[in-house]
Amino acid sequence: MGLFLQPDYTGHPDLFGPAFSFLIEHPSRKPVLFDLAVRTDFDKLPGYPKWVELKWDIVVEKDIATILKEHKVDVDGGAIDAIIWSHHHWDHVGDPSTFPGSTDLVVGPGFMEQYNPATRQDSSLLKTDFEGRNVREIDFEKEGNGLKIGRFSAMDYFGDGSFYLLDTPGHSVGHICGLARTSTSPDTFVFMGGDASHHGGEFRPTDYLPLPKDLKPSPLKRRAPVCPGHLLQEIHPDASATKPFYNVTNALSHDKAVADWTIDGLGEFDAHEHVLLIVAHDDAIVDPAQIDFYPEPMNDWYEKGIGPKVKWLFLADFEGAVEAQEKGEKAFTWGTYP
Incomplete structure (x- = not known):
């Protein structure tokens, strides 16, 4: 906890938390997702070794695409119009490759120059996050x-x-x-x-x-x-x-x-x-x-x-x-x- 937030309060040394994803539905447009939480195969991400050193305990039972499919959302058929990433960190980007190319990816200003794995070797993202889909930078x-x-x-x-x-x-x-x-x-x-x-x-x-x-x-x-x-x-x-x-x-x-x-x-x-x-x-x-x-x-x-x-x-x-x-x-x- 202390590395991220100060001061250190007695009896609360650790930072716990879920990773929320939001489904935003619209009466006349396809729904969009705000954040994708954590992918099930998070150990494939470039930053994973660092997390092991920090002794983080990460538990992911299902990814967002699976949860939506279990509730009859036609993910593979393009039911989701866009995935909106709040930012580039591993516990928010999920796995966009579990959605079809018809689902856009929306990011914030300056994102692609800073984090695009096609142009940045130090990117914490995967090329499969972007391949075959339209990326819109606001x-x-x-x-x-x-x-x-x-x-x-x-x-x-x-x-x-x-x-x-x-x-x-x-x-x-x-x-x-x-x-x-x-x-x-x-x-x-x-x-x-x-x-x-x-x-x-x-x-x-x-x-x-x-x-x-x-x-x-x-x-x-x-x-x-x-x-x-x-x-x-x-x-x-x-x-x-x-x-x-x-x-x-x-x-x-x-x-x-x-x-x-x-x-x-x-x-x-x-x-x-x-x-x-x-x-x-x-x-x-x-x-x-x-x-x-x-x-x-x-x-x-x-x-x-x-x-x-x-x-x-x-x-x-x-x-x-x-x-x-x-x-x-x-x-x-x-x-x-x-």
Whole structure:
């Protein structure tokens, strides 16, 4: 955990997480996928030896194409219009070769120059990811026509306000996020955060969304059903109710200053009650499942009250820090990672 996010909180040394892929359906267009998670044969990827050295535990039971086929989606027949990659990392790109050539590949600005395996020997991607398919690199300036949503440059993917791509740099070159409209009365959205952030503690709390005085449901097992917010505030490095718990390190950023700017922007979206922000590795909403997973739709997340229910669940990671604080021990330490 400490290599990627700081400080090191007592009792939470490791970073756990799923790898989410999103299916975005449209009433009159073919659906698209936002990210493909991890391929089953991830050991074939160029970066695999490094992961072994880091002692990462990677478990992939099925790839995305298989999951879709099991639910009667005609993947081989071209049912999916496009695969949109948030960025180039192995736990997001999956295996595009499991989709036919009729399925486009969509990437962010500057992506091909930086990561194309046909021209870059140091690419972490495979040539089979690109072979036989149209690759579209988004130009937000031209295709977005100056559109901004929040602080981010944006483009209306279908041209009808139902799904947007957002230019969210910092973590990697060409990193993009997705924003899908899930209802119109009221207007609600799911924000697909990719790796713009890896943990809710990077963009919560904020001035727009302070740490509540009472947390219900309680994220801490020993403080159910209601947890006093001051217990979490007391372990915060600044004892703050309006500053995020974590800082991202250089190791998790292509450009840390830009990554910090993007993370601040996530906090602005996240504070809006009509936006459900899900970063790609949010472990807090998985076990037990706090949202509706495929094949169930997510359009009614707002009516079900899922947003406020999951907002502060990430604080469960700090249970050990709270216990240490109560014993008069250190709740956190700062590592040597810049």
